[in-house]
Amino acid sequence: MCDPRSDARLQTTSAAQPSRFVPQTGGIWRFMERLPLDAGPIHFPLHVGDTPLLAPGMLRAAADMPALWLKDETSGPSGSCKDRATALLLEDGARRGRDTVTTASTGNAAVSTCVGAAAMGMRAVVFVPAACDSGKLEKMEACGADVFTVDGYAAGAALSGQLARRFDWIDRNDANPVTLEAIKTVSFEIWEQLGARVPDVVVVSVGDGTMLSGIARGFRELRERHASLRLPRLIGIQAAVCRPLVCRWRGEEPAAEDLNPHATAAEGLAVVEPCEVDRTLADVSATSGELLSVTEAQIAQAAVLLATKSGLLVDPAAAAAFAGVRVARATGIIRRSDETVVVITGRSTTAPAGGHGQRQALAPPTIEGFERAIAARAP
Amino acid sequence: MCDPRSDARLQTTSAAQPSRFVPQTGGIWRFMERLPLDAGPIHFPLHVGDTPLLAPGMLRAAADMPALWLKDETSGPSGSCKDRATALLLEDGARRGRDTVTTASTGNAAVSTCVGAAAMGMRAVVFVPAACDSGKLEKMEACGADVFTVDGYAAGAALSGQLARRFDWIDRNDANPVTLEAIKTVSFEIWEQLGARVPDVVVVSVGDGTMLSGIARGFRELRERHASLRLPRLIGIQAAVCRPLVCRWRGEEPAAEDLNPHATAAEGLAVVEPCEVDRTLADVSATSGELLSVTEAQIAQAAVLLATKSGLLVDPAAAAAFAGVRVARATGIIRRSDETVVVITGRSTTAPAGGHGQRQALAPPTIEGFERAIAARAP
Numbered sequence: 001m002c003d004p005r006s007d008a009r010l011q012t013t014s015a016a017q018p019s020r021f022v023p024q025t026g027g028i029w030r031f032m033e034r035l036p037l038d039a040g041p042i043h044f045p046l047h048v049g050d051t052p053l054l055a056p057g058m059l060r061a062a063a064d065m066p067a068l069w070l071k072d073e074t075s076g077p078s079g080s081c082k083d084r085a086t087a088l089l090l091e092d093g094a095r096r097g098r099d100t101v102t103t104a105s106t107g108n109a110a111v112s113t114c115v116g117a118a119a120m121g122m123r124a125v126v127f128v129p130a131a132c133d134s135g136k137l138e139k140m141e142a143c144g145a146d147v148f149t150v151d152g153y154a155a156g157a158a159l160s161g162q163l164a165r166r167f168d169w170i171d172r173n174d175a176n177p178v179t180l181e182a183i184k185t186v187s188f189e190i191w192e193q194l195g196a197r198v199p200d201v202v203v204v205s206v207g208d209g210t211m212l213s214g215i216a217r218g219f220r221e222l223r224e225r226h227a228s229l230r231l232p233r234l235i236g237i238q239a240a241v242c243r244p245l246v247c248r249w250r251g252e253e254p255a256a257e258d259l260n261p262h263a264t265a266a267e268g269l270a271v272v273e274p275c276e277v278d279r280t281l282a283d284v285s286a287t288s289g290e291l292l293s294v295t296e297a298q299i300a301q302a303a304v305l306l307a308t309k310s311g312l313l314v315d316p317a318a319a320a321a322f323a324g325v326r327v328a329r330a331t332g333i334i335r336r337s338d339e340t341v342v343v344i345t346g347r348s349t350t351a352p353a354g355g356h357g358q359r360q361a362l363a364p365p366t367i368e369g370f371e372r373a374i375a376a377r378a379p
Numbered sequence: 380m381c382d383p384r385s386d387a388r389l390q391t392t393s394a395a396q397p398s399r400f401v402p403q404t405g406g407i408w409r410f411m412e413r414l415p416l417d418a419g420p421i422h423f424p425l426h427v428g429d430t431p432l433l434a435p436g437m438l439r440a441a442a443d444m445p446a447l448w449l450k451d452e453t454s455g456p457s458g459s460c461k462d463r464a465t466a467l468l469l470e471d472g473a474r475r476g477r478d479t480v481t482t483a484s485t486g487n488a489a490v491s492t493c494v495g496a497a498a499m500g501m502r503a504v505v506f507v508p509a510a511c512d513s514g515k516l517e518k519m520e521a522c523g524a525d526v527f528t529v530d531g532y533a534a535g536a537a538l539s540g541q542l543a544r545r546f547d548w549i550d551r552n553d554a555n556p557v558t559l560e561a562i563k564t565v566s567f568e569i570w571e572q573l574g575a576r577v578p579d580v581v582v583v584s585v586g587d588g589t590m591l592s593g594i595a596r597g598f599r600e601l602r603e604r605h606a607s608l609r610l611p612r613l614i615g616i617q618a619a620v621c622r623p624l625v626c627r628w629r630g631e632e633p634a635a636e637d638l639n640p641h642a643t644a645a646e647g648l649a650v651v652e653p654c655e656v657d658r659t660l661a662d663v664s665a666t667s668g669e670l671l672s673v674t675e676a677q678i679a680q681a682a683v684l685l686a687t688k689s690g691l692l693v694d695p696a697a698a699a700a701f702a703g704v705r706v707a708r709a710t711g712i713i714r715r716s717d718e719t720v721v722v723i724t725g726r727s728t729t730a731p732a733g734g735h736g737q738r739q740a741l742a743p744p745t746i747e748g749f750e751r752a753i754a755a756r757a758p
Contacts, residue, residue: 022434045436046690047451052426055401058500072426075454077690114736119690121437130740138729141736144687148741148752155744162746308523311425311456311498350517357493357520361509362527365534367541373527 026050028084028185034221035088036181043094045119046077048087049185053193053341056310063305065329067339069199071190074314077119078139079347081186081211082112085179086172090116093170099123101170102163104156106207106267107136108315108346113172114143122170125163127156133267135349152261154273174208175275183214184221190341191222198228200338203328205321205345206236206245206291207268209276215343216283232341234289235333236280237324239264241296244272245280249291266299268317268345290333294323302326306344308356315346405429407463407564413600414467415560422473424498425456427466428564432572432720435689442684444708446718448578450569453693456498457518458726460565460590461491464558465551469495472549478502480549481542483535485586485646486515487694487725492551493524501549504542506535512646514728531640533652553587554654562593563600569720570601577607579717582707584700584724585615585624585670586647588655594722595662611720613668614712615659616703618643620675623651624659628670645678647696647724669712673702681705685723687735694725 023041027049032039054070073081086109090101100123103113110126117124124145128137129152140147150156157173164171172179191198198219204211212234222228238246241263247254261270274280284291294302299316302323306312321342328334358377362369402420406428411418433449452460465488469480479502482492489505496503503524507516508531519526529535536552543550551558570577577598583590591613601607617625620642626633636642640649653659663670673681678695681702685691700721707713737756741748 021436043436045434047431047433047454054426055424056498057400057422057424058498061500072456075426075456077451077454115690115692117690118687119435119437121440121688127741127744135729137738139692141738142683142686142692143690143736145736146753147736147738148744148749149738150741150744159741159744159746159749163749166746304521307521308497309500311494311496311522313494313518313521350514357522357524357526359516359520359526359528362506362529362538365506365527365529365538367538367545370527370538370542374525 021045028087028182031185031188034188036178037088037092038095040095042091043120044087044091044116046083046087046116048076048083049189051075051189053190054310059305059309062309063326063329064336065325065340067337068325069339069341070310070312071186071341071343072312073343073345074312074318074347078112078115080108080112080315081183081343081345082109083116084185085182086112086116088182089170089172089176089178090120090122094120094122098168098170100125100167101172102126102160103172104128104153104160106153106270107132108268109172109174111136111139114140114145117145118143125169127160129153129156129270131262133349153271174210179210180214180217183211184218186343187215187218187222191227196227198222198230199232199341201235201334201340202232202343203235203237203321203325203340204343205266205269205317205324206238206280207271207274207317209236209245209274209280211343211345212236213276213279213283216287231287234284234287235324235328236284236289236291237320238291238293239266239269239296239299239320240293242270242272243293245274245277246291246293248277249281249284264316265296266316266320268315269320290328292324292327294320294327298323298327304356312344313348314344315348318345321345400424407466407561410564410567413567415557416467416471417474419474421470422499423466423470423495425462425466425495427455427462428568430454430568432569433689438684438688441688442705442708443715444704444719446716447704448718448720449689449691450565450720450722451691452722452724453691453697453726457491457494459487459491459694460562460722460724461488462495463564464561465491465495467561468549468551468555468557469499469501473499473501477547477549479504479546480551481505481539482551483507483532483539485532485649486511487647488551488553490515490518493519493522496524497522504548506539508532508535508649510641512728532650553589558589559593559596562590563597565722566594566597566601570606575606577601577609578611578720580614580713580719581611581722582614582616582700582704582719583722584645584648584696584703585617585659586650586653586696588615588624588653588659590722590724591615592655592658592662595666610666613663613666614703614707615663615668615670616699617670617672618645618648618675618678618699619672621649621651622672624653624656625670625672627656628660628663643695644675645695645699647694648699669707671703671706673699673706677702677706683735691723692727693723694727697724700724
């Protein structure tokens with residue numbers, strides 16, 4: 001994709017016969033001239049990008065942050081921010097005649113890869129930790145993918161990268177720098193949605209660090225093009241039980257309890273050896289940002305707040321970002337009036353634990369029965 | 380909402396304080412002048428409408444339908460087409476100072492109501508059949524709603540309507556004709572997305588009949604405004620085990636096995652007494668359309684095809700619509716070249732049964748181990 005020797009002509013492959021496809025123009029493809037992709041019709045058939053920037057009134061009130069925004073990546077075809085890089089890499093791969101894609105993932109990237117591969121008529125070979133969420137595993141299988149469970153994300157990432165090189169498969173791993181090129185479209189959209197303006201702060205959870213670095217790249221490009229004079233402060237959030245980057249940021253040697261991927265509900269943050277260490281630290285530093293960690297309890301509370309105050313049912317990794325906002329707000333890192341965008345990176349497969357509603361059977365279903373049921377409840 | 384005596388001024392309520400809200404303009408609100416809502420800023424904070432119209436290349440090939448389109452309502456905030464009516468009714472209700480919404484639902488409308496109510500700071504009181512999908516029940520609870528399980532959809536619908544009248548709550552039931560006004564925006568979007576043209580055929584699954592009738596209304600309005608000279612044929616799909624409208628359409632007296640809501644996996648179609656009987660029959664008739672039923676096996680097969688050939692993981696009720704397309708195609712009701720839009724009404728909470736991928740553990744994670752695992756598989 002970044003190889004200038006590549007053949008720029010559109011290749012007709014069995015996976016993507018032009019006659020069956022209608023070229024796409026919306027979503028991330030609106031930024032074609034900023035993407036490392038040759039000009040030509042887009043075959044990837046799912047709609048990726050153009051995700052909402054929500055102004056969640058009740059959540060703003062609950063958090064006492066009148067300028068809080070949620071960049072809602074849960075509306076993508078597979079329900080996570082991972083769809084952007086999937087689309088870019090599969091589009092490029094189809095043009096090169098490739099028919100197989102591989103990735104290693106803590107969950108979301110693998111689901112996105114399987115969904116995208118199904119839509120493109122490609123084979124997906126994905127590697128996920130054995131502890132991967134069963135709902136996500138079922139989605140991968142439902143799309144017809146070859147799914148391998150391995151002992152930890154790092155082992156899968158190494159193998160997936162090797163297989164991509166050995167067999168010339170599409171390499172949809174976070175370590176592929178092209179992923180950053182796709183993610184930067186998040187920043188372009190935020191800038192557009194705020195009315196050609198960048199926010200004061202952007203908060204995103206950090207596993208491999210690709211989301212944060214991709215977003216940093218997008219805002220840098222906006223500044224280079226004079227669309228903005230400044231960069232937003234980037235605040236990255238890790239789980240307290242798995243925070244290699246936070247330790248590096250603080251110059252501390254991580255202890256065993258700082259590197260326990262099995263101890264967090266936020267699968268996307270269960271990364272002990274992030275592939276974007278130096279880049280993430282540099283991006284945070286260059287924007288006068290911060291790296292913070294949040295506890296499992298804070299993540300769970302944030303998920304409940306997002307559900308009950310904004311109607312968003314999100315992945316723990318996405319909830320972690322909002323948990324981080326609350327920590328940053330409480331410690332003065334974010335001021336009340338700061339225009340703050342939280343990137344909601346993924347949809348939940350299961351509802352957050354500890355549902356705050358009440359459920360009961362009602363028989364017979366009458367107004368009187370209803371009133372008795374309500375009256376009998378503890379206040 | 381349709382009451383001309385209503386106070387047109389925007390009311391400030393505790394549920395929706397303007398200072399916390401940023402007015403919305405996209406999605407269904409682009410059609411404000413066609414909606415039964417007074418002019419004024421929109422407070423509903425979730426993005427509803429503007430769902431993709433997908434050209435699924437691999438599915439087109441698999442179904443041998445080169446002009447097949449999928450109107451993908453799964454990208455809405457709660458993952459179903461129900462979000463459109465929820466948004467319109469909650470926006471109107473908030474302006475009238477109402478703080479509670481009620482609905483009865485087979486599943487999707489209740490989830491949508493709970494999600495929307497949470498975002499608006501309202502109380503949701505919802506009634507669902509005891510057999511409702513547990514994933515959907517968990518979502519309702521996670522949003523903080525009051526959830527009551529009752530013996531069947533009809534009993535809940537009756538009670539919900541009574542409560543709305545008794546307590547002046549927002550009535551977000553399919554029987555509320557305002558739901559049709561919201562649903563018609565689906566047709567406006569299809570017309571836009573096809574380049575100011577209506578398709579030959581629109582296929583939608585039919586429970587209460589509101590989707591079909593709302594879509595019919597939208598296309599009628601387009602014709603009235605001379606945006607189109609014709610109406611698409613509307614084809615409604617029911618489950619073979621619960622097909623009251625198909626029997627009425629054929630002039631047949633339904634047998635017990637035609638009215639068994641517990642026998643279908645498609646919860647949204649488990650409606651024995653649809654609220655839009657006459658309207659649905661008239662709309663189908665007026666467009667030279669058809670009402671068909673599909674078996675449970677056909678629904679399951681359609682879900683697998685949608686997953687493996689388009690990457691869409693959908694509700695059985697949505698899969699039923701695509702199953703119906705295949706039946707209509709096989710029987711000549713739809714021709715190969717007909718430009719056909721299938722409305723994908725909702726996202727799955729669980730992956731379709733019988734995942735077609737393969738999953739296995741891989742240890743150690745090496746290229747050699749991978750090759751052995753692949754070689755050992757049955758072809």
